[in-house]
Amino acid sequence: MTTPPIIELTARARDIFRLVVEGYLETGQPVGSRTLAGGGGVNLSPASIRSVLADLETLGLLAAPHTSAGRMPTESGLRLFVDGMMQVAEPTREERAAIESRIAGPGPIEAALEATSAILSDLCAGAGVVMVPQREARLRQISLLSIAERRVLAVLVGADGSVENRIIELSAPIPPSALEEASNYLTAHLAGRTLSEAAVAMKADIASGRSALDAASQDLVQRGLAVWSEDAARRRVLIVRGQANLLDETALSDLERVRSLLDDLENKQSVADLLDMARDARSARIFIGSENRLFALSGSSVIASPYRDREGRVVGVVGVIGPTRLNYARVVPMVDFTAQSLGQSLSKLIG
Incomplete structure (x- = not known):
């Protein structure tokens, strides 16, 4: 109908x-x-x-x-x-101050993202979700450590203090001298650059013979770049906080729905796919119940809004997940304001 x-x-x-x-x-x-x-x-x-x-x-x-x-x-x-028909209720001065102070607290970018999901959960009585921005950090140092005969652990240290560990699978065992040579070469070429920027320069060096790397070291560098480039393109990280808010007094009468919702939240890749649908929105998007396949069985709603960097590019999405009886008039502007505050805070952290 x-x-x-x-x-x-x-x-x-x-x-x-x-x-x-x-x-x-x-x-x-x-x-x-x-x-x-x-x-x-x-x-x-x-x-x-x-x-x-x-x-x-x-x-x-x-x-x-x-x-x-x-x-x-x-x-x-x-x-x-x-x-x-809905008439939205903008966040109060106290709520805006609470959101801004929590997001702008001390610590790295990860702390701001954690605070965002937590404050949304606290203020909106649902599960707060934040899609971590897909960004390429400028790197300061890289260390390569042998962890098995054909496996190497790469420790990437960002200029912002972030640390990431990646695994490189090798086609053949590599001697310690080649590992050290590759590590020094990568650090020299990566410092101050993103992986994609460094990849262009390193591939040109290797192709022209200017790299002075032996065959084993070249193979390690090329495999590392291939792994990291693919991983950065497809990796999406989701932070979810406040699942306990979904277990309110009304949940006791519909435990099956709540169990289904909690199961859905465990599938973070599917939740990220859903949030991705809000990336092109100018403000918050609302998905009610079966309007999205992920939460159709649990009868839950999602309110999501994109957040942007200082150039206005969408870098991630924040949102609230809860029962269909969410207070939409209050939650929608709350999510929008939080997205704006997070974008402004990240722009300052990234510099």
């Missing part, structure tokens, strides 16, 4: 629909006609309200989970509310 545009609903139907959705998002419980009539928001009898509720149910906007219960919005109803 196609969801009708909000303008096709009568003023009476819009008012009742809005009250049902807002009541459900606040309590997580279906809203009945007597509650609507007694709350003072609708000047109609319970019988008249029930008639409107039935019409909204026929349109696919509301559903009655039990015969004697009230109504709750369907996923289509939530989408109509979010797109056409």
Whole structure:
């Protein structure tokens, strides 16, 4: 069934629909006609309200989970509310200050990313997620250590103090002298450069014979560059914090849904794929329930927003995952503001 545009609903139907959705998002419980009539928001009898509720149910906007219960919005109803009726509540001055201070705290970039996922989780009562920016750090030093006959551990130290370990698989054993020679050569060529920048220079040196490396050292350098280039292109790291927030009082009545959601969160590659869909958005994107395949079974929602570097390029995505009854009006601007703050903070850290 196609969801009708909000303008096709009568003023009476819009008012009742809005009250049902807002009541459900606040309590997580279906809203009945007597509650609507007694709350003072609708000047109609319970019988008249029930008639409107039935019409909204026929349109696919509301559903009655039990015969004697009230109504709750369907996923289509939530989408109509979010797109056409929701009035966002911007973060308060205190919330903005808390976000900025946590993200801009002392420490490396990784600390800012951890703080971002944690503050989103704390303020939005969901699981906070941050996709780590895919960036090539400028390197300061590289060390090569033999860990097996045909395996070498490369320790890459970035100019920003970050440290990464990578494994290189060799086609044949390499003598310690070749390992040392390759390590010195890489450090000399990598210092102050990214891997991709250094790769261009090193490949040209090796091809022209200017590298003065023996065959074993050349093989090690070329294999290392191939591994690191491929890894940097496909590697996506996701930070998730606050899964415990998903276990609220309403979760006790639907443990299967929560178990499914926690299982989905363990599949970080799939979560990263979903967040990637928000990279081209100008502000927060909202995925409600089965609108995304990953969380279709758990009936969860995702609110995600891209964050940018100082040149305005998208480098990652932040978001909140929670039940479909998330407080969208509050969480959407919170995620947007957090994305902006993270981008500004990373620009200062990266320099």
